[in-house]
Amino acid sequence: MLCIDELPISGKKLLFRVDFNVPIEDGVITDDHRIRAALPSIRYALDNGASVILCAHLGKPKGKVVPELSLGPVANRTGELLGLGVALIPGRIGDQAVKACADLQPGRVIMLDNLRFNPEETGKTPEERGNFGKLLASLADVYVNDAFGVAHRENASVVDVPKHAKVCCAGFLLQREYDYLGDALKAPKRPYVCVSGGAKVSTKLGILNNLLGKVDDIIIGGAMANTFLMAQGYNMGQSLVEPDLVDAASEIMRKAESMGSVLHLPVDFLYAKTPKAKQVEGVCTAKTVPTDALVLDIGPETITNFVSVLKLAKTVVWNGPMGLFETTAFAKGSLAVCKAIAGLDDSLTIVGGGDTDAVVNLLNMADKFSFISTGGGSFLEFLEGKELPAFTALKECMK
Structure with missing residues (x-):
């Protein structure tokens, strides 16, 4: 070309x-x-x-x-x-x-x-x-x-x-x-970490399956994590889930273990009774989500876990926020992940997707990343391994 x-x-x-x-x-x-x-x-x-x-x-x-x-x-x-x-x-x-x-x-x-x-x-x-x-x-x-x-x-x-x-x-x-998305990821420096968030597992299935065995760690946050937790038998209350993809989530978790990629899921959350809430109503573990509430951000223990994985990374690809970051009360998880990746001075850090870019811009940290992709759907399909x-x-x- x-x-x-x-x-x-x-x-x-x-x-x-x-x-x-x-x-x-x-x-x-x-x-x-x-x-x-x-x-x-x-x-x-x-x-x-x-x-x-x-x-x-x-x-x-x-x-x-x-x-x-x-x-x-x-x-x-x-x-x-x-x-x-x-x-x-x-x-x-x-x-x-x-x-x-x-x-x-x-x-x-x-x-x-x-x-x-x-x-x-x-x-x-x-x-x-x-x-x-x-x-x-x-x-x-x-x-x-x-x-x-x-x-x-x-x-x-x-x-x-x-x-x-x-x-x-x-x-x-x-x-x-x-x-960046092709050559740089063919032989990435390790540990190689993928951070995947956002609302739906359905839009990320191809990426997750393509990266299994290629990345060392996969961090999953946002509402898409709820489907994985449901697959583990947890009750997610009124949270956004994709019940029809529970089996697919289970299969990804099984394959990750056998292919050498470690999957990291939230262990606690911030929750509220409605997605329009402006304040956090409480903190719960993944096992104790209130039946009448929905989780809107990852919790403090999860932030600590995710950041500890990211601190060791030499290559990071990030797509998707950790929660409803548009509301200040539920932005902590996304901002913490952003700061952790931005702080990796000697690592290759790649960001893609409109919502993810918005988190970066919220902190005025665009210059702290190796590369910010201008594509949304193109970025996702590239990570799926497709020839565009x-x-x-x-x-x-x-x-």
Whole structure:
């Protein structure tokens, strides 16, 4: 897979697929992290005499032109960050976009409007997507994928453009994700610890099964731990559980023991009668969860246990909070885990997933981690050991 700095790009038009699906309230971007993450690649292209055509999606317009989901605010913010004007080509991609791209001069940037205004972008088959991918490819000399956030999506701009593009490559962001999540974890320094949290076992089954035998320790927190505890025969009161996955949880615990990965589960919790509670109503052990309450965070003994495992780690991959961290009273577990991982100065520490990133940002500790992935679903599928469609497409483009 080629990276942008391995190609001659002076005088070329570059079509960048970026992930600028940012939160917007009343026309104002509330978090521009995803835009900033792609700037190094864009600046490199401009500094080396290329012109840049940006394409991205926003929300789910489902093939219709929805004014509220236009990339206008995104184009404006991108221009501010780059220090130059970024013109938006509004609406669906057609003659106006083709002409604007043809007229684009070196050192300039334009942005195509929301890719998902075009129904072909999210077509279910290559036939439904193909012509759109061919149209996008025709707009530029080089296709650059720098959108890890959609690397797991079989969208036209991700998998079909490379089939028709003259030259394909990865941007610095996509390449960095590939290096950290792929190469860095092939021969990790040990102890290698996976921290998995969040609400559901169902979204993490593939990851847990893939990592068994590869990691030394698996720390499980959040509501997903409840299903494992139920599998051990504990009554979890009114807590969120997935009864249909009790057998799967039991199988993971059995396999972990036989494959040399130690599973660490909560031994105590903070609880309340409702998920809307603002205060902790009590602390209980895993064996004594009140029948009329639900657990909303790991307890003090569990925090001590988890932190003691993390202090020895040389490689950590973390996805998912330990509790309902959005409520201050139930954020202690997630924050304690975050601080413990951030304090590992000589270790490789990788974070992924929106909620996990939010915990890190809550403590302003982003600079304390080796790498923070920009992907949600892509990050999870990568950890499952899957070859993501975006990487497959770029590799096929080289043949």
